[in-house]
Amino acid sequence: MIGTIRTSGRGGMVAAALARTAQAVLTALAASVIVWALLPLAPGDVATRVLLARGVQEISAAELDATRAELGLNDPLPVQFLHWIGRVVQGDLGQSFTSQAPVTQEILERLPATLILLGLALALSILLSLLLALIAVGYRDGWPDRAIRLYTQIGAALPTFVFALLALTFIVVGLQMGRVLSDASWRAALVPAFIIGLDRAAGWTQLLRAGLLEAMSSGYAEVARARGASRRRILLRHTLPNTALPFLTAIGVSIGALIGGAPLIEAIFTWPGLGAYLLEALSARNYPVIQAYVLIAALSYVTAALLVDLIALALDPRLREPRS
């Protein structure tokens, strides 16, 4: 994703950031085309579904025609797309086939729960992996390192939902450590977020540890040691910032996995968020809701990737100035 932008001069940073942002906008646009296409691609007649959803039992041809006209289904596809995206920009994501309520409203009711859970899990896993990787490198080949390596091996081999299920049933419920209560508050999110974070941190710890060790044996670390720098100074001043870049990229990528995994996670913790909402919609073939979920997921993913790349751009001079 990064590394293709090459501009020079003092404005390099700004130009590269603008180019990357423009690229993100294009990606978001392409994603929205796919998202929109879900509805015309969906099996069955949209107007019929809408009428059924409105509780009309006996559908007449006249009603169908009227609904088609109302929904703009007789327009050419590009016009339909433009109408759709125009409504989306205004915050109108359509009407739920099942509840008849505006999808936007239903999403907004559930979004905070998902944000709380995923945000907390993300923050915990970043902190945890940083901490564990630094410990592992600091005590390289000692027992803390061995223990951490064992943890990363096990964590990488347990899919998040399996780990969450086991942790929830055997530890949280089995030991009565907490109530499985999902009122979507920060307090209630703590235990699930910790469980998710503990599993997700395994892969990142592995990545960070390997990156730190590689950076510790790199040329610049060796030169710094030969100048008389302490191990601690090298770790914090040189190797950690250099390892942070691939780490950031990995976080950006896994935000997609986190969003995509939300339905599974929320099903396990019976968490009333967007993921649970999607699962309801999937079994009911409630296309406007599926569409809205995919749109939100795509936009969050594009935004996260953009943020990660912008941070990388700010940190790494190689991405904004050419070689000479």
Place this chain on the structure above:
Amino acid sequence: MSLFDLTRPEAPPLAGDRHVLSRLWRHPSGRAGLLAGLALMLFALVGAVWTPHPPDRPDYARALHAPSLSHPFGTDATGRDLLSRAMDGAHRSIGSALVVLGAVFLIGLLVGTTAGLAGGPTDMALMRLTDIAMTLPGLVLAFAVLGLLGPGFVNLLIALIIADWAWYARLARSLSLDARQRPHVIAARMAGIPPWRIVWGHILPGVALRLGIVASLALGGMIGAISGFSFLGLGVQPPRAEWGALLAESRLYFSLAPWLLVAPAGLIFLSVLSANLIGNALRDLASPKEA
């Protein structure tokens, strides 16, 4: 001639790309992964044709029995033998992951090398296609496709292939772009070797090997994804067994029969672990040559 006799090989006498399997076997984590993987394959193959008890027939008299000699993993709420169900589900969990990865590997290899070697408008068109497929995170795209097609085992595999192929095509393209710039390819071209033979003999084997290593690294994640979707009821449909689906069934009774969770979770863990071990060993064996 006497001058030449003095030279010693500078590189250690490693077997290049020969004997990959035997080198994998000598690698400690590679051997552990191979052994576990073979055991699971055997488990799945046997389970596909024979199980100690019928996997799908309820026997309410035996509901929720604890593990015993006749039911080593216990029985579920309708009295079905869990070992039989786990054996029956094995080929759906492991086999389907292999099918999906095999499909994305082949599609990726085909699309990627075509784009990379043909270049020009073909490359442009194919790459824009992958761009579009990659604007959504893989799992989200899989949910979207499942939303269109509806839940079901075959639909799940189609959704996962659609969600994943573009990434492999991208990788195969960059690998083949890199390969066609390699000195040995230029040398063959200048020697008058026809392009199709260069592609077949020089480029494809290298690209396929690297892509295959990457695909093998992804096996663990794919097994996890398939069982995750089945856990949600979007993949294998009851009464058919699959490890993720077994977890979902067992979950309802965990306070009465917690052992029901152990076997499916353990099997998922073991298969992802063995895939990871083999993948890591392959990466170890391949990376010194990359430098």
Place this chain on the structure above:
Amino acid sequence: MQPVLTCKGLSVAYATGARPVRDISFSVAPGECFALVGGSGAGKSTIARALIGLHGRGTRIGGELWLGGRDMAGAGPEAWRGVRGRQIGFIAQNPWSGCDPLRPVRDHVAEAWRCHALPASWTEIAARLDRLGVAGAATRMAQAPHTWSGGMLQRASIAAAGALAPPLVIADEPSSALDADRAQSVLDVLRALGSAVLLISHDIGLVLRNADRIGILHDGRLIEQGTPDTLRRNPQHAQTRRLLAALDPMPPRRTAPLPTPLLRLDGISASYDRGRVRALEATHLGIAAGEIVGLQGPSGCGKSTLLRIAMGVERPAGGRIWRAAALDRPAAVLPVFQDPVASLVPHWPIWRSVAEPLSAPHLPRLSRGARRERALSALATVGLHGIDPEARPAELSVGQCQRAAIARATLARPALIVADEPTSALDGPSSWQVGRLLREAADAGTAVLVVSHDTAFLTRLADRVIAMAPGRTLTPGKGARPHRAGEPAGGIAVGA
């Protein structure tokens, strides 16, 4: 005077039990340049790392290692920290990988003071860089290392190594990442620092020109010591003679080149980056059968572009090309590359790579067995009769791979062999062999065009050397970048 460094019976033992360095004794006097030279695997880098306490965990140092009046063998990390930078400076092989890529060059230099908790001043650093020949140091030093040239960045490393005026500086192959002309100026700058220099190198020619005294390393032992003069006149050890043989004159040509040229390029010009950078301007080149022509010049002078035009894979922007009829048959031009291992098919046995030109469709069809026979005899003529013909390139040494690549190029009897930096990955003796094989090919009637930045090698090998001036950048900035030698620019499309 007291030596700045004395080693007595120094040995290095890895945790695995291997002993890459055994019983080494030497000393370095203040201000002198002592060089340790040897082939790959001789233990050079292990010694360099041990002398500054950078031997890895579990590695043990035996014997005595006197630095600044103290025996450092067996010293702990804290004792080493006090010595590094103050008693002993260090210059790494690759200037770019020796710098933290995220920090500007001035931080790299300032680190020499800061890591000893000493204040560093930008004006002082700029002044020091300026004295070492870095133009515009005050502004340039705020830029990132990757924007600097290798020669300039190595000067910054020298400034950092000499920051606290250590009596001794260890330089591990300080110029091997640089062009020959830039390499010498970096060594001159290093000597001007005033500290004693321990120079580690594989390049016997460079060492003979620069060192006051030389130690020859072989197989982890110091087999011979002496001044450049005594070593050159009276080498005691067979290994020393072998190293010196790399400087021997190449075999002379045995056949006279034909008077009619094979290829003539007149007034060639070329540019790249959509015409923004001029790679070549009004360049002339002619070559006849049986002749070796060298192309020499610094990075970015357009050597590789000219080579690709001569190979017929790139069109010039202007000028005339005349090609003899011999060049129009298939496989008339065959290449030898800079990276020998990558020039052979990684997943094929070595004989199959060598025999590949025989299977081209314009040649009579040979059975697999016949092609293998021909490949084996070609391998024997380049001195590779001892190797396993089923071996993969990764199992062979770099020098062996390059000889196999030459066997492949000569097997199909091309009219022209183009060799792009054929020796830059090789040590002295291997380079000499490659030169010999190229001369044999020329004697058999093939024209050979060799590109190299190694002036000494070219002048000894080639019948004529064409020196090229650096190319000019027409519009600087805007994504333009000078061409770097050895970089596959443009490339050759297989499907085309």
